[in-house]
Amino acid sequence: MAAKSGKKTLRRGSPEQPKPAVGLVRGLWRTLYTLFQKTQVVQYPHVKEEPHPRARGVIGLQAENCTVCMLCARECPDWCIYIEGHKEKRPPRREGGKPRSVNMLDRFDIDYALCMYCGICVEVCPFDALHWSPEYEYSELRITDLLHNMERLGYWDDHRHTPPPLEAGAETKGKK
Ligand code: SF4
Numbered sequence: 001m002a003a004k005s006g007k008k009t010l011r012r013g014s015p016e017q018p019k020p021a022v023g024l025v026r027g028l029w030r031t032l033y034t035l036f037q038k039t040q041v042v043q044y045p046h047v048k049e050e051p052h053p054r055a056r057g058v059i060g061l062q063a064e065n066c067t068v069c070m071l072c073a074r075e076c077p078d079w080c081i082y083i084e085g086h087k088e089k090r091p092p093r094r095e096g097g098k099p100r101s102v103n104m105l106d107r108f109d110i111d112y113a114l115c116m117y118c119g120i121c122v123e124v125c126p127f128d129a130l131h132w133s134p135e136y137e138y139s140e141l142r143i144t145d146l147l148h149n150m151e152r153l154g155y156w157d158d159h160r161h162t163p164p165p166l167e168a169g170a171e172t173k174g175k176k
């Protein structure tokens with residue numbers, strides 16, 4: 001039967017059978033080796049790590065760039081961006097032209113209890129109004145406090161790091 005199924009039976013004590021003592025010694029050696037390696041653990045909150053400037057900590061909003069286009073809210077897979085706005089009439093740009101209608105932002109909230117930090121909202125914003133900040137200390141005791149309003153999102157944006165310079169030649173990429 002064993003020959004038909006193609007399986008090979010190892011006999012106890014045969015040279016091909018792994019010896020239990022070898023595995024034990026290897027395991028102990030690995031434990032000892034790891035014991036004397038430099039630890040990667042940081043004693044937070046007494047010691048704080050400095051995240052990479054482009055780390056995905058929290059999203060900041062530059063409200064003056066937002067045109068209430070709703071693209072980020074529509075693309076967000078978790079539906080955790082809440083935007084409200086209204087239209088205002090503005091004088092025409094040229095004499096004799098039509099009055100302009102502009103969108104004014106009234107509310108912009110992100111619910112970090114739902115957000116999965118995918119970054120789609122930051123990527124799709126056509127007006128560069130959303131940015132990542134590496135800040136990560138915003139845990140709350142109440143889940144409802146994870147809803148960050150426009151003011152708080154503006155604070156995150158004001159405190160984001162300056163991103164590292166673009167790689168050589170990056171500015172000319174895509175230009176014809
Ligand atoms: S990071 Fe993703 S889940 Fe979070 S608000 Fe943006 S699009 Fe939504």
Ligand code: SF4
Pocket residue numbers: 065066067068069070071072073083124125126127128129130
């Ligand atoms: S995509 Fe950008 S401009 Fe449009 S609503 Fe969102 S943040 Fe504002």
